[in-house]
Amino acid sequence: MVTQPARPAPDTTRRSERSRRAIYAAALALISEVGYPKTTIEGIAARAGVGKQTIYRWWGSKADVLLEAFLDLSAQAAEEAGASEQEPYAIPDTGDLAADIKAVLRATVDQLTDPRFEAPARALAAEGVVNEQVGREYMANLMEPSIQLYVDRLRSAQEAGQVRPGIDPRIALEFFISPLAQRWLQYTGPITYDYTDTLVDYALYGLAPR
Amino acid sequence: MVTQPARPAPDTTRRSERSRRAIYAAALALISEVGYPKTTIEGIAARAGVGKQTIYRWWGSKADVLLEAFLDLSAQAAEEAGASEQEPYAIPDTGDLAADIKAVLRATVDQLTDPRFEAPARALAAEGVVNEQVGREYMANLMEPSIQLYVDRLRSAQEAGQVRPGIDPRIALEFFISPLAQRWLQYTGPITYDYTDTLVDYALYGLAPR
Amino acid sequence: MVTQPARPAPDTTRRSERSRRAIYAAALALISEVGYPKTTIEGIAARAGVGKQTIYRWWGSKADVLLEAFLDLSAQAAEEAGASEQEPYAIPDTGDLAADIKAVLRATVDQLTDPRFEAPARALAAEGVVNEQVGREYMANLMEPSIQLYVDRLRSAQEAGQVRPGIDPRIALEFFISPLAQRWLQYTGPITYDYTDTLVDYALYGLAPR
Amino acid sequence: MVTQPARPAPDTTRRSERSRRAIYAAALALISEVGYPKTTIEGIAARAGVGKQTIYRWWGSKADVLLEAFLDLSAQAAEEAGASEQEPYAIPDTGDLAADIKAVLRATVDQLTDPRFEAPARALAAEGVVNEQVGREYMANLMEPSIQLYVDRLRSAQEAGQVRPGIDPRIALEFFISPLAQRWLQYTGPITYDYTDTLVDYALYGLAPR
DNA sequence: CAATAAACGAGACGGTACGTCCTGTCTTCAG
DNA sequence: CTGAAGACAGGACGTACCGTCTCGTTTATTG
Numbered sequence: 054m055v056t057q058p059a060r061p062a063p064d065t066t067r068r069s070e071r072s073r074r075a076i077y078a079a080a081l082a083l084i085s086e087v088g089y090p091k092t093t094i095e096g097i098a099a100r101a102g103v104g105k106q107t108i109y110r111w112w113g114s115k116a117d118v119l120l121e122a123f124l125d126l127s128a129q130a131a132e133e134a135g136a137s138e139q140e141p142y143a144i145p146d147t148g149d150l151a152a153d154i155k156a157v158l159r160a161t162v163d164q165l166t167d168p169r170f171e172a173p174a175r176a177l178a179a180e181g182v183v184n185e186q187v188g189r190e191y192m193a194n195l196m197e198p199s200i201q202l203y204v205d206r207l208r209s210a211q212e213a214g215q216v217r218p219g220i221d222p223r224i225a226l227e228f229f230i231s232p233l234a235q236r237w238l239q240y241t242g243p244i245t246y247d248y249t250d251t252l253v254d255y256a257l258y259g260l261a262p263r
Numbered sequence: 264m265v266t267q268p269a270r271p272a273p274d275t276t277r278r279s280e281r282s283r284r285a286i287y288a289a290a291l292a293l294i295s296e297v298g299y300p301k302t303t304i305e306g307i308a309a310r311a312g313v314g315k316q317t318i319y320r321w322w323g324s325k326a327d328v329l330l331e332a333f334l335d336l337s338a339q340a341a342e343e344a345g346a347s348e349q350e351p352y353a354i355p356d357t358g359d360l361a362a363d364i365k366a367v368l369r370a371t372v373d374q375l376t377d378p379r380f381e382a383p384a385r386a387l388a389a390e391g392v393v394n395e396q397v398g399r400e401y402m403a404n405l406m407e408p409s410i411q412l413y414v415d416r417l418r419s420a421q422e423a424g425q426v427r428p429g430i431d432p433r434i435a436l437e438f439f440i441s442p443l444a445q446r447w448l449q450y451t452g453p454i455t456y457d458y459t460d461t462l463v464d465y466a467l468y469g470l471a472p473r
Numbered sequence: 474m475v476t477q478p479a480r481p482a483p484d485t486t487r488r489s490e491r492s493r494r495a496i497y498a499a500a501l502a503l504i505s506e507v508g509y510p511k512t513t514i515e516g517i518a519a520r521a522g523v524g525k526q527t528i529y530r531w532w533g534s535k536a537d538v539l540l541e542a543f544l545d546l547s548a549q550a551a552e553e554a555g556a557s558e559q560e561p562y563a564i565p566d567t568g569d570l571a572a573d574i575k576a577v578l579r580a581t582v583d584q585l586t587d588p589r590f591e592a593p594a595r596a597l598a599a600e601g602v603v604n605e606q607v608g609r610e611y612m613a614n615l616m617e618p619s620i621q622l623y624v625d626r627l628r629s630a631q632e633a634g635q636v637r638p639g640i641d642p643r644i645a646l647e648f649f650i651s652p653l654a655q656r657w658l659q660y661t662g663p664i665t666y667d668y669t670d671t672l673v674d675y676a677l678y679g680l681a682p683r
Numbered sequence: 684m685v686t687q688p689a690r691p692a693p694d695t696t697r698r699s700e701r702s703r704r705a706i707y708a709a710a711l712a713l714i715s716e717v718g719y720p721k722t723t724i725e726g727i728a729a730r731a732g733v734g735k736q737t738i739y740r741w742w743g744s745k746a747d748v749l750l751e752a753f754l755d756l757s758a759q760a761a762e763e764a765g766a767s768e769q770e771p772y773a774i775p776d777t778g779d780l781a782a783d784i785k786a787v788l789r790a791t792v793d794q795l796t797d798p799r800f801e802a803p804a805r806a807l808a809a810e811g812v813v814n815e816q817v818g819r820e821y822m823a824n825l826m827e828p829s830i831q832l833y834v835d836r837l838r839s840a841q842e843a844g845q846v847r848p849g850i851d852p853r854i855a856l857e858f859f860i861s862p863l864a865q866r867w868l869q870y871t872g873p874i875t876y877d878y879t880d881t882l883v884d885y886a887l888y889g890l891a892p893r
Numbered sequence: 894c895a896a897t898a899a900a901c902g903a904g905a906c907g908g909t910a911c912g913t914c915c916t917g918t919c920t921t922c923a924g
Numbered sequence: 925c926t927g928a929a930g931a932c933a934g935g936a937c938g939t940a941c942c943g944t945c946t947c948g949t950t951t952a953t954t955g
Contacts, residue, residue, distance in 0.1 A: 094915080104929055105918095106926095175393055178449070182449070216471060221461070227442035227445065228470075231445040232437035232442075234441070234445050239388070239391060240398045241406070256466075260435050261426060261468055277906095279905070315908085487900060515940085596813060599810070601869060602808055608870045612870060637893075650865070655857065660811075677891045680858075681780075681887045734933040740931080897954085901949075907944090907945105915936090917934095
């Protein structure tokens, strides 16, 4: 592996929290207002009232800034949501698999159409398509946690005999998530509660007659 | 709606076919070699031995050029493939729905991993995520035709009693396509024949025990 | 000597008079309206309702077009002026050298401040400063004739004993013309009748006391 | 007066002296080598090893760059010349007006034919003809100082009784300068010591017989 | 009086330069 | 030493013209 020119790593302890938050806010605002391609590092710096170097010191690229800003936003949102509940994030387990998953998917539909999330999420997803590293980080940090919840719920359903024993939960969950994701990413169809409900029904009981 | 400054539309009949082909070739080559973001209009023009204005005269953006270049590439590929067969593009109908769809998906896997298609397809998909217009054109021109084939095959299966009567084919087909698409786009998992075969089995017979 | 690619000389007899006049008019108008540097061959062609090639066929450069246009304008002006007189252009010879030259210079002042002539004349002069060929043609075609008139008048004065015998008229006339030219070209001072009258007096009788 | 979009004035104290000098050198070299019209800002930047923006940041146009570069060159030349003398710039006053002015004019002839000065001076003069602002700056910065010296010397001569009392020195000096300037600018005649000597004689003693 | 050949209008083409914008680095100064 | 500020070399943007090169379409003799 090639070792970099060894820019002496900046001292994290002296980092300005104020600047960091301002940069996150500016980045998210600009992405929503003018779109990802017209969002520039210079623009973020100006809007955040920050020197460009402060951005280059702590992040490697525009995508990095956005990724962290979005993670921060998600964490905040989670905190807000989690404040009221004990177990901040888990798919409910009422015993009725279909109902539980439908409920979660409806929440996902709400989030995908929330304008606060829409633009940055889309921008990140697009960058991730073209830039494998960003894609993998996006995956690992933003999607993997939710995916794990599906895996857990499906395993539990499997133990309860509601899902066939041979089924691989990591593949099965894609029937709920991927069609929705594709409709959202590629504008291939409308995103509604009806649609997600149908997805669950089709997936659980199959297309072939019983 | 605001009408643009209305640069008088160029005369299509006098367009240089030579330049058009050179531009397509240069665009596809550059995308594969240096990636979408580092592919510049200037670079395409230089590589194609063409003036920049010739690109700006006929296309509105880098994405437009790439879209057309890719459509052209696909059309060529289709022509090559179709030359040998009578019915150039249709899902086979042997009576065995599962086998037929597995075969088609295996072909799709091959295409998605063909390096000739990979980079430009990915670039276009990414642009389409962020730029709705490109997204819709990508959909309409590149994906819709194949999707229709699935719809037809599923309808035929429905008539043969191999698919439940109430099933909506436009939703059902997403079980085959979307998971594969998401794995490809977002690096969420490996793409293999085994995987697509499994998708078909799960989708047709459902997750719940029979 | 290298013989050019030998573009077959165009047939002058078939040349469109209509286009030629339109090009002259457009060139002069544009120079006056937007200045020399912003006057483009494309602009002249568009304004004249003429193809670019028609300009390139008959002229070698923007300066060439302007030079001919200006010559044409001058010829027209001369014709108009000459229509009323018998001897269209000559410095009057009343026997009073000072008065005669003052009269001619006053006419020159009028011309230099005529807005119809100002812009193109200035543009040509400027081009001539930097482009020796244009400079010499400008000289030969536009200034030499007038200069010859001064030479003649000064010779006649010499014969009449009003100018010292040893004086070289080609140098002497510069005392009348050059200061005026420089004030006009380089904005080094105002251009008035008073000024030119003074020039004549100083030049004829010298600066040193008599 | 309309105030411009007001790009915030750059900080002069942080300006790179290195770049400035490189730009002057590149500009003067290019003008001499390829002429004014083929000298481009892009070319200057490339030759100077400088970004284009660095030129646009500090100068408004090609003419501005050249003007300052030439002023700098003149200042340097003056410094070199002035290093040896006490009074760096003044027309000598030996009591013999004709001899003194002849000497200065001979020096001017030398400068006008010095290839180092020729091209840029000519380019500037041409631009000044067509662009009044440049013309006036050229005048004020490059010619006015020398002109003042003539005025002083003529005044002194007037006090000594060598020049008629009524003579206006600002007009009289044009007899020495303008004919020479015109010959140089417009290629209307050769520039020699003989010629300038003659100018002085004619101007001082007049054309009319004594 | 057609035939034909040149000039013509139009404008696409390969290029060059424009003036602007942004990148990522570097330097200066304040806290 | 961090951080705001911003100058710097570099390079792409999208536009405007350059001068060349077809295209049909006049137009004006010539056979």
